[in-house]
Amino acid sequence: MRRKKKKIKKSNKEFLVIMYLFLAVFLSMMIYFVYFQVCKSESFINSPYNSLQDLFSDHVIRGDIVSADGKVLATTKVSADGTQTRSYPQGRMFAHAVGYAVNGKAGLENQENFSLLRSHEFFLKRIADDISDKKAQGDTVVTTLDAQIQQVAYKSLGNYQGAVIVMEPDTGKIIAMVSKPDYDPNTVKKDWSSLTAEGSTVLYNRATQGKYAPGSTLKPLTAIAALESGATTVREKIYDSGKWTYPGYSASYTYCWKRSGHGSLNVRGAIMNSCNYFFAEMGYRMGMDTLREYYAKFGLGSPTGIEIGDTAGRLPSQNEGENLAPWAAFGQANQEYSPLQLANYIATLCGGGDRYATHLLKNVRSSGSGALEYVYDAEPAETIAMSSENLSAVLAGMHDLATDGAVSQYFKDCIVDAAAKTGTIQTGDTKNNNGAFVCFAPYDDPQIAVAIVIEKGGSGAALASTAVQVLNAYFSNTSASSAITGENTLLG
Numbered sequence: 001m002r003r004k005k006k007k008i009k010k011s012n013k014e015f016l017v018i019m020y021l022f023l024a025v026f027l028s029m030m031i032y033f034v035y036f037q038v039c040k041s042e043s044f045i046n047s048p049y050n051s052l053q054d055l056f057s058d059h060v061i062r063g064d065i066v067s068a069d070g071k072v073l074a075t076t077k078v079s080a081d082g083t084q085t086r087s088y089p090q091g092r093m094f095a096h097a098v099g100y101a102v103n104g105k106a107g108l109e110n111q112e113n114f115s116l117l118r119s120h121e122f123f124l125k126r127i128a129d130d131i132s133d134k135k136a137q138g139d140t141v142v143t144t145l146d147a148q149i150q151q152v153a154y155k156s157l158g159n160y161q162g163a164v165i166v167m168e169p170d171t172g173k174i175i176a177m178v179s180k181p182d183y184d185p186n187t188v189k190k191d192w193s194s195l196t197a198e199g200s201t202v203l204y205n206r207a208t209q210g211k212y213a214p215g216s217t218l219k220p221l222t223a224i225a226a227l228e229s230g231a232t233t234v235r236e237k238i239y240d241s242g243k244w245t246y247p248g249y250s251a252s253y254t255y256c257w258k259r260s261g262h263g264s265l266n267v268r269g270a271i272m273n274s275c276n277y278f279f280a281e282m283g284y285r286m287g288m289d290t291l292r293e294y295y296a297k298f299g300l301g302s303p304t305g306i307e308i309g310d311t312a313g314r315l316p317s318q319n320e321g322e323n324l325a326p327w328a329a330f331g332q333a334n335q336e337y338s339p340l341q342l343a344n345y346i347a348t349l350c351g352g353g354d355r356y357a358t359h360l361l362k363n364v365r366s367s368g369s370g371a372l373e374y375v376y377d378a379e380p381a382e383t384i385a386m387s388s389e390n391l392s393a394v395l396a397g398m399h400d401l402a403t404d405g406a407v408s409q410y411f412k413d414c415i416v417d418a419a420a421k422t423g424t425i426q427t428g429d430t431k432n433n434n435g436a437f438v439c440f441a442p443y444d445d446p447q448i449a450v451a452i453v454i455e456k457g458g459s460g461a462a463l464a465s466t467a468v469q470v471l472n473a474y475f476s477n478t479s480a481s482s483a484i485t486g487e488n489t490l491l492g
Helices: 002-046 053-057 091-098 107-111 123-131 147-157 185-195 215-229 267-273 276-286 288-297 339-350 388-403 460-474
Strands: 072-078 084-087 140-143 162-167 174-180 238-240 243-245 253-255 263-265 354-356 361-365 372-375 380-383 419-425 434-441 448-454
Touching (some): 091 107, 091 147, 091 185, 147 174, 162 339, 162 460, 215 276, 215 419, 215 434, 243 276, 263 267, 267 276, 267 388, 276 288, 339 354, 339 434, 339 448, 388 419, 388 434, 448 460
Antiparallel strands (some): 072 084, 140 361, 162 174, 243 253, 361 372, 434 448
């Protein structure tokens, strides 16, 4: 009898051990499942190696992508027989930002794939839909893009190759992003061979991936670096004779664009007149390490954080025994940045030193209830300390350029007080120099920053007309169609 009881006790003990083991395994699987759903599901779904993505589309109609002002940028049309077709009602205008969802994915279609294939419809409705073999509607991705401003930027760029970026300084929000040449996302599948043919750059987003020497658009940043590092003061004047010569090396020199020179200039006047002599001297005084330090603080040489990805660009550098700092200081040498980086640096400067990660995503909404499932929270990525006196002098120089300088003829028609800086990007062929332009407005309370780069667009001053059209559209209630004076007004 005792032996029998011992056997029973032993059996119970073994059963409990096995049960606990199974329970531990079950709990571990549940913990991993929750972790996967909460922490890893997005990266899993968005992975290009995930062959299970099609399973989600079997149960969910891909959600819409819309502009901040409610224009549908991407939607899925379902025919009577259940066939789904991804449609882009705005055609080419938002191509590089929104992307495509056939023959792979690009742009926001790729980045927000998880949100577009996820449904937050009421769970009882989803159950009923599953029972009736009806697909649920994916969530709606709301972008920061303004359709009206996008249209103005797009049409004003005309047939030029280049990019336009419009953004908010105090949030990093992208209001408009245009890159040309462009493509029609509605016909990507049909046009795939030509789009991907050798030598084609149509799919290339110049706004985020293009790399250009900044030219003189970099001078305001060099100026703040010189002031903050103690290389100069707001009151110091430097005499520009027209030719700056490297101290001790008569064979190393650079000419100011005004060969006769500008005479005596302080930092404010040097920005307004875009004086190469002044900035070469600043570069020499600071050296390359200081230049690189300040350029990096303003986000140059690093990705901006935008969801669709962008180039890091390239800070200026030099080999041992050489000093390219005088040339780097006025935007030449071997540095390269994207139009998005230029816009972000100007936004940081006019925003008083708060640098934000740039972003295209405003929020994600449930297609059923409209409830917010995600809201982008803008926080400064870095805050750069600058004295108010130094910053005021730099911004005043940009303001002088727009009101009394080389581009004042364009800005006389601007409905808002603005500040700007031109840039001519040397390519070795003076007739085919790239043009660059940056500006912000209003001058006393910056709300938007603009950057424009045009390949073979001549001088940066010629791009001012495009910037003025964008500013006028943004700060008025004028419709996009009436705000546009012509498609090719860059050089007018």
